[in-house]
Amino acid sequence: MRKTSNLYSIKQNSQEPKQFRGGEKKVMKKSLSLLVAAAMTLSTASVAFAADAQAELTTQQKFDALKAAGVFNGFPDGSAGLEKEMTRAEFAKVLTKLTELAENSAANVYSDVAKTHWAAGFIGAATEAGLLNGLGGGKFGPSGKVTIEQIAKVADLVAGIEPDADGTVSGVVSPWAKGFVAAAIEAGLLPELPTYKVNAKRGQLVEVAYELAESLGELSVVKASQTGAKAITVEFSRAVTAEEKAATTFELKNGLVPYAVTVKFADDNKSAALTSAFLPAGDYTLTVKGQDPITVKVVDEVVTKLEIGATVLQKAANQDLKVKGLNQFGEEVANAVADANITVFNSKLGSLTGNKIDLSGADIDSAVIVTAFHPATGLSVTKTFKVVDPASATNIKLGTVVPLKDETRISVGKAEGYVLPYTIVDQYGQAVKLSGAPVVAGNKVTINGIDFVISDTAVVTPGSFKVNADGVLTFGTGAKAGTVVITAVNSKTGATASTTVKVEALPALKTFQISQPGVLLVANEAIKFPYAATDSFGAAYAQKDVKAATDALNDADPATNFNITSSNPAVTVAYGFDAKTGELNLTFTGAGQTTLFVWINNQIASQLNLDVKAAATPVKVLGLKSGAATSVGINGVADLTIDQLNVVDNYGRAVTKLPTGWALKVVEAADATAGVVDYAAGKVTGKAEGTEKLAISLTNGGADVANSGIETTYTTVKDADIKSFAIEAIGTLYGGTTGHVAGHNATVTLVGKTASGAVIAIDQSRFFTAITSSDLSVATVAGTTVTGKGKGTTTITVWNGATKQAEAAVTVSDAAPVITSVAFDPTEIDYVAGLNVAAKLAVKDQYGVAIDKDGVFASSDKAKATVTQAGVVTKVAGATGSVTISFVSVNGLVSTIVVNL
Template sequence: MRKSHPQHSQHPKQFRGGEKKVMKKSLSLLVAIAMVFSMFATVAAAATDTQSKYNELKKAGVFRGTGDGSAALENEMTRAEFAGIIARLTGVTSSGTAKFNDVPSSHWASKDIAAVAEAGYMEGTGNNNFAPSKNVTLQELIKVAVTIVGLEIDEDATVDGKAGAWAQPYIAAAIAAGLIQPLGDYTVNATRGDLVDVTYEVYQVLQNIAKVTGYEVVSATKVVVSFSDGGKVEVELDEPLKLGKNTITVTYNDREYKVEVEFEATAATAKQVGAKTIEVAFNKAIDDSKVKFAVKNGIISRDVAKVTVSDDKKKAIVELTTRLQNGDSVVTISGIEANNIEAKFQAEDERVTQLKFKSDKLALQSLTDFTKAKVGFQVLNQFGEETTLAYSPNFVVSKAGATASAANGVLTVTATNTNPFYLNEQVMITGYLSVSTYVVTFSETLSVGQPSQIDSIEFKGVYHDDNKQLNTSSKFEDFYVLIEAKDQYGNKLKATDVQNGVLYSVTNPMIFQIKGIVDNKGPNKDQVAIQLADPVYALGYDGTNTIRIQSYSGKTFTYDVQVPKAATVAKIALSAPNQVVASNDDSVKIPFVAEDQNGNRITKYSELKDKLEVLPSPLAGSTFALKEDYVTKEAYLELTLPNNLNVQYALPVYLSVRIKNSAEVASVQFNIEKAWTPESISGLKDVASDLAVNATVSIEPKHVVVKDNYGRDKELKDLFPNYKVVIEPVDNTWDVIAVKADPTDALKSNNELTFDGDKITFEGKVKGSERVKVQLVNTAENKVVYSYEGFIFNVVDKSNIADYTVDDIPKMSNKANREVELKVYGKRSNSTTVQLPKDEYSVTATSGLTYDENTGKLSANGINGGFDNNGELKAKVVVTIKATSQTIEKEVVISKADLVPTTIELKDSGNLKGSNGVIKGPQGDVANLATVFQALKIKDQFGFEMNGANPDEVNGAASQFNATVSITDEDDANKSMVVTNNGKSADTVTIAGVEKGDSYTVVFTSKASGVSITVKVVAES
């Protein structure tokens, strides 16, 4: 096998039969070849530095010297020696030996001759001979050099000098390129010196071919290879890299390279760099299109708000929604490797460390009042950020009679009329911040300077809270141009300072106007912004409108805002409902697609309500309307069916929607079928079929799978009281299992499900199998509609159990109402398990842990001593299997830690329905955050739902959560909602002016643990 070596071009193609090949080489290649052949034009000059060239080639391993170690530049060289030099120069090799008659396999140069012959660099002398001992001629040297560097030739070319017919095309190509002077005889032998000069120039050309200089593993399937000419190639691999060394193939500039790549598993380290920020560093570049981050701070999972990956893909900044608290923490990274990567770090509580003035100047309030001067200040945490903690600095001023007051990050120093400020006066300001258990002091000398004035304004772009795009139909007041204004001291200015210090205007008030300059805008609600306003007359003018701001000092700042033409509804299409519509369905959504003039879909209700006309439904008693999904704010078409619609045959319905001010009408026709009825039971779901003797299992309405006559799933609870489910043995005799009576209701039929919350409990009596029939019964007619007979209970006794096992016991709390069920199982030979009845085993526990035989639960309530420095103690639970006397020991950790929220879910509460991040309900209920809070299912670190009314669970009360409400104009179309006590305790936050269809977003955050949940709240009625 021949090892490929990067060549300057492909091997020369051979052309026969008179076909001519025109030379087409680049200038750079011609220059390179000119270097190769320059020795032929001035042999004497080239020979003067031949020794140094030889030395370099010998060092590179191309030449090896003669027997006595000398260069012997005057000597001639055999074809065998020449083959060795060419093989070493180009790097070609062969796994075999030469195939020429006169080169036996034992010949010292056999492999080199084979390699150069296979590569096409040298040929035989005829009759399959190579003539290894024959000296190399000048024409042979020319041909090999031309072949290596890839000069294309004309097969029919000839030369005047003496040369073999085979050599003349190569010599002619060199002459035609102006690379050599014609010679009288090319058949003379070449000396070693000639060969050194030619080889050296070819060596230089080959060295100019791009080489692999490095690589970067982006992922297991992506590698970026770098080359000596500055180029890079990104290689997507079909097979992922394996740990350790890998060889990959990369093509660059029409050349193929084999690159050895070292692949190591991705590792990461993490450190806290801000109150809510973590820096994650990787040992190599990552694929940021797939990576995901999860953060656990102590026992609390923190929500990730934003991730920023560095340009080199080796670092990520992870920003959280809430600040970190002191404790062992971990960042879990997924999407990079097959297994998750963990980076542990020690988080610390945020603390105030510094008060920093924003300038070294106390700016006079005005040049007519020298009694007041101001300076901005920041209170920073240990990470150099503005702190999120509450603080109240105390300031002391060195100037006699002066007083200091602070508000909104600005210190105002007021001097007396008798001792006013003067320019460049030095004023020392000292003070302290008392924070929790420590004090931060500060002292700085400032000089009195000119009044603050606007020095620069930087425009940051157009902003909308919901990332809407500005166009001619926009509500302009919802759009802002964010700016950053600074005074001559580098202080950032608030909206009031800007408003009072500039004149502003627009070049075309027919497009939009300026309403004013406001604070607290932008993604983080911390930027100054220019609020836009509707144009002077009607909406609809598009184009460029330039905002012009001129400071009182004469500086002018401009910003161009592009307002494109708004999209209009140009096309609409209706489709038939995706499922059967039955006459007793309440309503049905009609699928539709609306598009603008550019073919983009329009889905928002606000963008369609005034542009579509829904034509009345021809079905008497029905309504057809365009409605709004209050959660997504998207539009949907809904046909509400009349009550008591009773059809015996398919009833066709024809519905239409028209684009206003247009002839475009979309219609759809479909059938309303006869009423649906519950028709069958297709099985039981999530019901254990295996149980031990004396063990029990219950079936509830949620376990029964009901289908209607159209094959649609129906909830059994929605069929009560017109239908019920009765479960009986197929053979009409309870042989293996029995129905347990309900001790709370002696009159109840214990094998029937008749209301939501009902259940049937079965107990295993003897070993064996019992097939049951699950019957759907029409209660009015007392008629079985359908009987499902595919469910079998299998009851096992001690003889069927091969082994026993006990579930691990989770960490327990010593607080009340935190009992943990002890689950003991028998394992069958087929690996299935059955939960044992409580009388089949006994339980003992240590360290004050107790076990209730009636409930089967463990309790740590009342354990008050024996805890270690971490507030934990270890206890043992020993389970003894009565049938075998086998003992199974489990260790349990008991904690005395305060109960704190760790996970929050949504649930139904009163009139409120909570699921999938949304709480819906009447406007009166959603207006009170304390009521909304009841729809949160808050669990502590032990997995129990918290009841804030209990003393140990007070951290789960609304008063122990802060609630921050966000309202956009889209949420509150009439701008009627007003929030009181926003950001304070959830039990004190109220929202006035809530109307039907209004919505808002609220973030509930635990004061104790920092865990939070973001909820969309919708007033449905």
């Protein structure tokens, strides 16, 4: 795609240091083109090459330089056409030449640009490179123009300038472009103009391109020198762009010893400070990526100045003299002045410890003479003070308390952490920093002689006030919501300040709008209902958080609750939220019209009119499902249960499980050939070669269901017609040890196939002798039973002697079993003494295997019937009607069963 170019040789100064680009020269070119591509939804572009800044060039001269590089073309008469506008097609050429792309007319996919169009190759190349986009509808708009504000946006991005959202633009500009235009003007990329919404002239584009060339010219290191005891500063020839910073590396060595450095760029990005934990004196080699190594001389720090920083000394203990030594870089030198190097004179001095003197016994207005001496350099400094009254706060300001990180409000129940901002100034104009342990007395907290009074200690707790080593004052909230006033008072000076803190209750469920599910409502079936909920602050709940919100209401005092009820006593309702997704499922008992009420805190939050249909019943067998076996080998057995049949209910929906009392009736058809197959207990067994019709219908309580059946033909295939074999699919097995049961194992079943590919159930005892596993760490085989052992995939192979009959891959997971489905069967039952609904409950894991019934049973009306946690239901004497017994698993899955009393 790329070809060579002398673009970057235009007007270069041979005296410049080696060019630095954050990588190779072509990498910089590529990075610029990517910046342009990221910026452009319209065709606007930039030019980047080294510019001679020694003299101001005219627009014509700048154009000539660009023309010489092949970026711009002149007109046939030799003119530059600087007052003309530039089209999108012309910009495609500029971009292609600028980024050194090869023309590619094959990549031109636009319906309004013919393959013979002069710019087809440029448009294709720029489009393929991601520099240009079409206008939509498969069109490019080659004759379209580019506005000045569009140029501003791209110029900012190429130059690495952030849009100035607060900048002012005197000319007419679109709202979206204001920040870009303001930033471009500030950076000198654009002049101030009456309007920026007009099409750009070629001359204006030349000026912007040339300015970018100058600002994004060859980046180089101008200087590198020691600027601190542990710091070296690198200065660049211009501001470094964000992309260049990301690509820049710094390596500092003293001989062969590398020194790790922390890099921080200056605000103007024209320099970078390199800081190391330790820089002993010596000549260092600094290598900036893309530059020749630079030698930097590092010297040891020396004390060049002593300073007594105290401005006033008070009649008090621990008066800090703030004596320090500064090095040649103006930095404080650690341990520059020891205790013996400081002398203090006053007629009534206390002890001197380090930089602190006890003046609690000194007389007011008496002189204190402080002298500091540095023996190694002979430097000394003297300063005279007059003892003044002890500091006392004369001005106090309290700031606004803000929420904790990641919070939107100040909430109850936060034991600590809220910052109480303060500014305290003494009579000498010095800031006072609080310190020490707060002293609590009732609603008053005293720190350093300043009393903080809390108007309501149930809202803000006095005992929670703390001051850290930096003087930051924090507190916590109590269990009560409300508005509290915190007042700071210095009783000695009368200085006072107050701030108000509003402490909110924790968010609670406030609104719950339930909606129509858009499906048929049938009794005894769990139905998903859509809803929307908000909290007490009006914020919408994520659906996954609603269950916790309803639980919080129901766990609180009786005045707070959440419930869903039915207006029709004949149509009861039970609800449950999925613990993970928050989906709401409702199960109705009985049929008829009803109004559904959602209650929050004993108030109706929403309501919905519903028509619940009677419980579904199976009505007809339509036929066998696709893939159900209708052919068997001699003594081969094929399943014939509802799982192999298409059965529908009275609402035309598929039935996957027959209700209690219902059964399939399978008999020979009236004109059947006897003896070909036998049917018993859901199995069809092949007996003799041939075909036989079976009649399949439904019964309810032993009675035939009229017009519910079909006839289908079964074939018994002789052994010689079975040409190949396959293993029936085995689902994912569990291979861990926690909770592993026999149900997690799988049985290998071999099936035959005829020449046409038809699957045949065969006699398992006659066609194989052994089964093996390719990886015993994943699964083992005993007889026909496969047992998972560890996570992975293994190949199960069925053998007949030394002949491989079939093989199949089996996946084993080590994910521990968890409850993924709960279901009562039946969903409605009549009460009898000792009724145990747990026996009617199927609880399965993700492998489809029965798992422990960990969860809670509950009755919808304890005044009618109770249920133990073992699932035993007990009717209350004299109760009539029905109750709904719910089971909620430990992970929030719900199923219900109606008990008729």
